[in-house]
Structure formats: structure tokens, C-alpha cells
Amino acid sequence: MNPAPPVNFIYRLALMISAALLIAFIGAAIFSPQAPNDLVTVTGIDANSSDNTYLGSDGCAGCHIQAYQDWQGSHHDQAMQHATAATVKGDFNNSSFESPSNSALFSKKADGFYARLAGTDGRVNDHKILYTFGTEPLQQYLVAFPGGRLQQLPVAWNTLTNQWFDPQPELLAQPGEWVHWSEGGKNWNSMCADCHSNNVAKNFDVASNSYRTTVTELDVGCESCHGPGRNHVEAVSSADFNSALDKLHISMKVGEDSQMLVDQCGRCHARRQQLTNKFEHGSSQLLDHYLPQLLSPPTYHSDGQILDEVFVYGSFVQSKMYHSGVDCVDCHQPHSVKLKVEGNQLCVGCHSSEQFDTPKHHHHGADLSQATNIQQTQGTQCIDCHMPGRLYMGNDYRRDHSFRIPRPDLSVAHNTPNACNDCHTKKSADWAAAKVEQWFGSERPAHFSEILSAAASQPNDSVEPLVSLLNDLSQPAIARATAASILAPNISLPMVALAMTKATNDASALLRSTSIRSLNGSANKIGPLVDRLNDPVRAVRIAAAEGLVDVPKNLIPDALSDAFSRAHEEYQTSLQVNADFPSGRMAMALDQYRRGNLDRAAEEYLAVLKIDNGYNAARMNLAQLYYGQGKLSDTEKLYRTVIQREPKASDAHFSLGLLMAEQGDYKQAALSLEAAAVTGNNPRAWYNLAVLNQQFGKVLEAEKAYIAALQLTPGNGEFIAGLVSLYGQQQQWAKALRLIDRALVDYPTNLSLQQLKRAITQRL
Incomplete structure (x- = not known):
């Protein structure tokens, strides 16, 4: 009974991944770390700068007067400003704030605004406010x-x-x-700057654990979206100016493909991982610089509805609207970022008001007697049912952009949320489902969320539906990629491996990169992965290089050795870019482990814990590494530390139980295995506990544990064989045969059960 191999799980997910992110429209800038009271140093606007391709927003105003005026005063324009009497909205007149989490005193001094509160070391200090961040709410x-x-x-x-x-x-x-305000979870350089300023280069140095972050403009200005403007100005000012779109030297032009525009907005309005130190305008694919989050918990509900802060993109690209060519600026004014029209008038610009803006469709009037959620309106607004929302950052109400039909029937089956009960909070999902059926009949349009929800609640029965979703070209790419990710543990199944290999050539870069990562556990991964080393999209090349890290170089075709070197360099760059995150440093540790550099891997795991001492996934992996090196005492200490911090960490209990059994401490092993079984509904823990009890003649305890394991995984041949062996030791062969016969009713083609029955029958 050996501990499991290194794993990639995280016990303690930070409650805030994007705490420093304020609202969807925010900007940022840099400061001088040597002199924190200095003004922001902005690079790239001055013609003598090392990067003189940027003009600044004022340089656009001369020609684009209306766009510039619309932008002024917008959330983008007020994203980040110097802290002055004109920009600071908070009360700094010796005011205070007190809560169980934080306490602070706010004051003014001759040189500016100050907040007095505890910092990194727990000591209370005065901190000068350098910048305001955001404007409302x-x-x-x-x-x-x-x-x-x-x-x-x-x-x-x-x-x-x-x-x-x-x-x-x-x-x-x-x-x-890490989630303390003085640590990485609320660090502007890593959590905020890339999305909320212009031409940001994070410039994190791993060796010195420091930043030299640079930007070219303080807020989110014209060039944040349209790219550097100097070449554009020179082009349109030339005597031989050509007005063709590809001659304008600018991004996000009128007439561009709608999906390209959404990807441009998604650069910031998406929950995603950064792949490069800075974004380069002109890249045709979002995934050349970022990897969007898939529709999986804990960022999304299991059906793809918003849960954590996910910033619109992942929701919108699920929608029928996106796949019908609708883009962001169909609803939002691109420069003021306000809605073009308020209320249902925005929707009926495309959808028939006679068909949809009527009680015959929404079945609601002005009576609010049953509604308990004041965020909702009267049920007559399209957004009430098709864009339910959640509060983020305490008071910022943001709506789901997947524009889906309310499905309380899925709430009944899978405990997912629905728009009806978001408003009618005192009613049940069954009540809401009955109302929907009363109004619209019993049939609902098929939707991928049914498969994803079922996969979360009924994983053993979801492989075939997930493969079907993965293969369905009519479904959103992000839903298919999510299916590919969920299927990864089943990659040994031929139908899964076949579908995953096919998906590595899909038109969607997101699906290609996800399917490549899901193939990492396949014995036949080399061929599909080397085929993608020259993929046109960086995220796909990085995924291929990552998957080939542990493959002997002589197995990579000579013709692709240069491609592998280039892709591997891109992969290493992505690791360095994210090395200021605990998850990023964890990825560096796993990279070293897979390459066989165990001492380096151990160093990186320890570095993870310096960034976030609560990141128990690093402790678990380090424990497995130490176990492989024979450092059993260190292994045990790490397991116990995890359990001390997270008493319900089932995998830590399980691994400790196996380790204790191996060392002969069977009493502690039994306690740990039982804790693992109970806290995690772990069938393997029940099975090992049963084997342990059987070895020491605890027949009743062993039988109960075997039965508990089989209740979680019915038909498991190994577990049935264990229980049969227990009955055999007690000469209870008839009981053993009844057990096998019951299992064969549900699993008639199970060869191991058939063989087990023949063996017992022959014995009798």
C-alpha cells in the first residue's frame, strides 16, 4: 500500500483570486519603488522614449473628437488616478473603519492622504495613498x-x-x-495592472522577488484597445493613404469580424492565465497571450453559470448570441462603455417585442409580492430571466452574459442556480420548475449545461455524454473544452483517447490546448503532441511543450527538434511570468519534477509555501517527493501539517494512513484511513481500511468497510473480490455467491466477476 503519486490538486482555494480587480473597467500605472512618493513614470509617449510608438489618448483627440469626448469621464478614463483632492472620494477627515477582518484610520496630512493599518509584519503603520483605483460603485x-x-x-x-x-x-x-492585503492576493502588479492600464509589462524578477512594472499611460486609454497609434497617424497622414482595413495600422476597427472583436475585449474581460510578460497588439488570437478559464468549479457553477469573478468573456462565448455574430459593441457604446439603450428596448432592437416583451412570454406583471431579491426588477425585464447576476466586491452587481433560458428543472436534478429562484428565494426549485412547465410545456431545448451538470453530480455515468459533447461541432468551443478537461482522468478509455486526439486538430485553439493537456496521461500522447509544436497559436504550442517535458528527446522527430526548442522556451517564459503566484510557482515545481530534477522541485515547492503558507497542494506534492527519497519522517510531518490546517483534507488522511500502515503503525493507519473515508467519501480509503481490518481479524469492521466502498463504486471487481475473500475466510461461500450474482445483474459483462463466480463454483 504505497502513497499515491504526486497530484495537481489544491485543497485551499483562495476566496479571492481577483481581489485586486475592482470592476470590469479599471486602469493602472507604475510607481518608482526607490521613491514611493514620486509621480508615475510613463514610458512610450515621449518621442525620445525607447518605445515611441505610443501617442497617448490626447494624441487621438484631434481626429476622433466624438470618440474622445465619449471616453472622457468613463470608467476606463477614471480607472486609476493620482490621489488628489479632486479624485479621492473617500472620507479622510480622521475617519475610521472597524471589522473582524480589518481596522483602519484615514487622515490627511500636508503631503496627501494616509491610511493607518497593520501591514505584512502585523505592525500598524501609516501608508500614503498614491493612487485611486476605480470610481464606482x-x-x-x-x-x-x-x-x-x-x-x-x-x-x-x-x-x-x-x-x-x-x-x-x-x-x-x-x-x-497570500490573501492578506499586504501579500500577493492584493498586489497591483500581478493582480490588476495587466488589464487595467496601457501597454503593461509586469517585469517580475524571480531571483530578487521584485517588480519593475512599466506602462505607457496611466489609465485605460485609446491605445489600450486600439494599439500604438504612431504608425496609424503616419499612415493616414501620408500622401498615398490607403483606407483598407489592413492598411490602417490599428486594432479593433469598424468592420472587423465579431469574434475577433470579442477576443480583443476578452483580453481584459475574461478570467484567464497570462502567458507572456506583455500583450503585443496585432496578435490575431487571444490565446497567443492568455489562456481563458474553463467552465468548471470553483470559478463557474457546474453548468457554466457565473460563480466567482469571471468577467463576462467565458459567459458570453457560451451564448447563442455570440455564435450568431453578436459582439460587445452591439449592446455597449465602445467609448463611454455605457449601454446604448436602457431596458428592454436594447433587446427588442433584435428580438420581436410582440413575441417576447409581453406577459404571454415572461408571465410577469407589476406585482412584487412574491419577490424577495431587490436586485431584480419586476420580472418583466429581459435581463431578469436571461441575465441573472451576483454581487462581487461587496456591492458590485454583475450579470451573467451567457443569455440562457432559466432551467429550474436542472436545479432540482443537480442543485445548480436558476433565475426564478434568484428572485423567488422563498420558493423551491420544484415550484419554479412546475411553473415553467405550466407556461412552456414539458420539453426544454437541449443545452450542454445538462451534460456538464450531470458530470459533476453523476461522474460515473457521464463519460459517453461528455465524449458526445466533445465531438459535437455545433456546441460552444468553451463547453467542448470543458468536457475535454473533465474527461482527462478517463484518457485510458479508447473512446476518450480517440475523441481527445481528434480534438487536438480542432478549429478552436482553446479546445486544441485543452485536449493536448488532457492527453498528458495517455501512453500514446507523443504523436498528437509533436504535431502541434508548430501550431499557429502560442497557448497550443505551450501545451504541447509542457506535455513533452518528460518524453526522452530521442522520441521527438529530428525534423521537429527546433520547433520543440522554441515551444519549450515559450513554455518556460509562461512559467516565469506566473512565478509570483503560488499556482505559478507550483507549476514550476511540477515542471522540475517531471524533468527528474527532484532537488529543484523540492526548492520550488518550498518557494510556493513562502508565497502562500496555506497552499497545502505544495505540501502534499513535497510529501510525495520526500517519500520517494525515503524521507519518511519529513513526509509524515507534511501530512500532519496539512491535516492540522485542514482537518477535512481527505487525501492527506488517506496518504498518512497508507504511510502509517507501511511503517507498521496499524492503529494510526486505521484511524487515518477511516478519517479519509468519512471526510472524502473515498471508496479506496474504505477498501484499504477493510483490508487492514481483515488482516487483524476484525471481521465485522472489515465487512462494513467493504460494503461502504461498494456503495460508492458499485460493481468494482477489486472491492467485490476483497469482500468475497473475507466471506471465504469465514466459509460463507453462499453469501459470497449472492454478492456476485447481485453485482452481475447490473454488470452482466464484467469478466472479473464472471471469473470470480467460476472460481467459487469450482471450489464448491
Whole structure:
């Protein structure tokens, strides 16, 4: 009974991944770490700069007057500003804030605004406010920290109520934890800057653990979306100007493909992983610089509805609207970023008001007597049913952009949310489902969410439906990619491997990269992966290089050795870019482990814990590494530390139980295995506990454990064989045969059960 191999799981997901991200439209800038009171140093606008291709937004105003005027005063324009009397909205007149999570005093001094609160070491200090961050419904504040860092205060100003508040009171973070305001979880350089400023280069240095972040403009200006403008100005000013789209030297032009435009917006309005140090305009694919999050918990509900902060893109690309050619600027004014029209008038610009903007469709009137959620309107608005929302950052209500039909029937089956009960909170999902059936009949249009939801609640019965979704070209690429990710543990099944291999050549770069990663556990991965080393999209090449890290170089065709070297370099760059995140440093550790550099891997796991001492996935993997090196005492200490921090960490209990059994401490082994079985519904833990009890003659305890394992995985031949062996030891052969016969009713083609029955029959 050996501990399991290294794993890639995370026990303790940070409650805030995007805490420093304020609202969808925010900007950012850099500061001088040597002199934190200096003004922002902006590069690239001055003609003498090393990068003089950027003009600044004022350089666009001369020709694009209306666009410039619309942009002024927008969320983009006010994304980040110097902290002045004109820009600071919060009360700094010796005001205070107190909560279980944070306490702060706010004051003014001759040289600016200050907040007094506990920092990294737990000591209370005055921190000068350098920048405001955002404008409404909340304004946040940034202060300087060593190592080129800007940190976001944990207390913000609520512009709706004009008072201080804690946007995330549930964190209860302590100094030294990654989610504490003085640590990486609220660091502007890594969490905010890339999306919220112009031409950002994070420039994190792993060796010195410091930043030299640069931008070319303080806020989200014209060139944040349209790219550097100098070549554009020179082109349109030339005597031989050609007005063709490809001659304008600018991004996001009128007349461009709608999906290309959505990808441009998705660069910031998506939950995604960064792949490069900075974004380069002109790249045709979003996945040349970013890898969007799939529709999986804990960021999305299991059916793809929004859960954590996911910033619209992942929701919108699920929708029928996106696949029908609708893009962001069909609804949003591109420069003021306001809705073009308010209310249902926005929707009936495309959808028939006679058919949809009527009680015959929405079945709601002005009676709010049954509604308990004040965020909803009267049920007559299209967005009430088709764009339900959630509060983020304490007071920022954001709507789901997947534009789906409410499905309370799926809530009944899989405990997913639905728009009906978001409003009618005192009613049940059964009630809502009955109402929908009463109004629209019993048939619902097929939707991929049915398969994804079922996969979360009924994983043993979902392989074939997931393969069907993966193969269905009519379904959204992000849904198919999510199916590919869920199927990864089943890659040894021929039908899964075949579908996954086919998907590596799909038109969607997201699906190609996901299917490549899902093939990593396949014995036949080399061929499909080397075929994608020259893929036109960087994220796909990185996935291929990552998958080939542990493959002997002589198995990579000579003709592709250069391609592998280039892709591997891109992969290493992506690791370095994310090395300031605990998950990024974890990826570096796994990379070293797969390459056989165990000492380096151990160093990286320890580095993860320096970034976030609560990141128990690093402890688990380090424990497995130490186990392989024979450091059993260190292994045990790590398991016990995980359990101390997370008493319900089933895998830690399980691994500790196996380790204790191997060392002969059977009493502790039994306690740990039982804890693993109970806390995680772990059938393998029940089975090992049964074997242990059987070895020591605890027949009743062994039988109960075998039965518990079989209740979780009915028909498992190994578990049935174990229980049969127990009955055999007691000469209870008739009982053993009844057990096998019951299993064969549900699994008539199970060869191991058939062989087991023949063996017992022959014995009798």
C-alpha cells in the first residue's frame, strides 16, 4: 500500500483570486519603488522614449473628437488616478473603519492622504495613498511596498452609501497569508495592472522577488484597445493613404469580424492565465497571450453559470448570441462603455417585442409580492430571466452574459442556480420548475449545461455524454473544452483517447490546448503532441511543450527538434511570468519534477509555501517527493501539517494512513484511513481500511468497510473480490455467491466477476 503519486490538486482555494480587480473597467500605472512618493513614470509617449510608438489618448483627440469626448469621464478614463483632492472620494477627515477582518484610520496630512493599518509584519503603520483605483460603485486605494509593489488597501469607499466598507469580509486574512492585503492576493502588479492600464509589462524578477512594472499611460486609454497609434497617424497622414482595413495600422476597427472583436475585449474581460510578460497588439488570437478559464468549479457553477469573478468573456462565448455574430459593441457604446439603450428596448432592437416583451412570454406583471431579491426588477425585464447576476466586491452587481433560458428543472436534478429562484428565494426549485412547465410545456431545448451538470453530480455515468459533447461541432468551443478537461482522468478509455486526439486538430485553439493537456496521461500522447509544436497559436504550442517535458528527446522527430526548442522556451517564459503566484510557482515545481530534477522541485515547492503558507497542494506534492527519497519522517510531518490546517483534507488522511500502515503503525493507519473515508467519501480509503481490518481479524469492521466502498463504486471487481475473500475466510461461500450474482445483474459483462463466480463454483 504505497502513497499515491504526486497530484495537481489544491485543497485551499483562495476566496479571492481577483481581489485586486475592482470592476470590469479599471486602469493602472507604475510607481518608482526607490521613491514611493514620486509621480508615475510613463514610458512610450515621449518621442525620445525607447518605445515611441505610443501617442497617448490626447494624441487621438484631434481626429476622433466624438470618440474622445465619449471616453472622457468613463470608467476606463477614471480607472486609476493620482490621489488628489479632486479624485479621492473617500472620507479622510480622521475617519475610521472597524471589522473582524480589518481596522483602519484615514487622515490627511500636508503631503496627501494616509491610511493607518497593520501591514505584512502585523505592525500598524501609516501608508500614503498614491493612487485611486476605480470610481464606482466603489473606489479603492493603492500604496507603495518594497520590491516595486503597489498594494490595494483592504478597505474601500462605497460610493453608493458614502461609507467605508470591507469588500471581502469573509477572508479573515492574517499577515503572511497570500490573501492578506499586504501579500500577493492584493498586489497591483500581478493582480490588476495587466488589464487595467496601457501597454503593461509586469517585469517580475524571480531571483530578487521584485517588480519593475512599466506602462505607457496611466489609465485605460485609446491605445489600450486600439494599439500604438504612431504608425496609424503616419499612415493616414501620408500622401498615398490607403483606407483598407489592413492598411490602417490599428486594432479593433469598424468592420472587423465579431469574434475577433470579442477576443480583443476578452483580453481584459475574461478570467484567464497570462502567458507572456506583455500583450503585443496585432496578435490575431487571444490565446497567443492568455489562456481563458474553463467552465468548471470553483470559478463557474457546474453548468457554466457565473460563480466567482469571471468577467463576462467565458459567459458570453457560451451564448447563442455570440455564435450568431453578436459582439460587445452591439449592446455597449465602445467609448463611454455605457449601454446604448436602457431596458428592454436594447433587446427588442433584435428580438420581436410582440413575441417576447409581453406577459404571454415572461408571465410577469407589476406585482412584487412574491419577490424577495431587490436586485431584480419586476420580472418583466429581459435581463431578469436571461441575465441573472451576483454581487462581487461587496456591492458590485454583475450579470451573467451567457443569455440562457432559466432551467429550474436542472436545479432540482443537480442543485445548480436558476433565475426564478434568484428572485423567488422563498420558493423551491420544484415550484419554479412546475411553473415553467405550466407556461412552456414539458420539453426544454437541449443545452450542454445538462451534460456538464450531470458530470459533476453523476461522474460515473457521464463519460459517453461528455465524449458526445466533445465531438459535437455545433456546441460552444468553451463547453467542448470543458468536457475535454473533465474527461482527462478517463484518457485510458479508447473512446476518450480517440475523441481527445481528434480534438487536438480542432478549429478552436482553446479546445486544441485543452485536449493536448488532457492527453498528458495517455501512453500514446507523443504523436498528437509533436504535431502541434508548430501550431499557429502560442497557448497550443505551450501545451504541447509542457506535455513533452518528460518524453526522452530521442522520441521527438529530428525534423521537429527546433520547433520543440522554441515551444519549450515559450513554455518556460509562461512559467516565469506566473512565478509570483503560488499556482505559478507550483507549476514550476511540477515542471522540475517531471524533468527528474527532484532537488529543484523540492526548492520550488518550498518557494510556493513562502508565497502562500496555506497552499497545502505544495505540501502534499513535497510529501510525495520526500517519500520517494525515503524521507519518511519529513513526509509524515507534511501530512500532519496539512491535516492540522485542514482537518477535512481527505487525501492527506488517506496518504498518512497508507504511510502509517507501511511503517507498521496499524492503529494510526486505521484511524487515518477511516478519517479519509468519512471526510472524502473515498471508496479506496474504505477498501484499504477493510483490508487492514481483515488482516487483524476484525471481521465485522472489515465487512462494513467493504460494503461502504461498494456503495460508492458499485460493481468494482477489486472491492467485490476483497469482500468475497473475507466471506471465504469465514466459509460463507453462499453469501459470497449472492454478492456476485447481485453485482452481475447490473454488470452482466464484467469478466472479473464472471471469473470470480467460476472460481467459487469450482471450489464448491
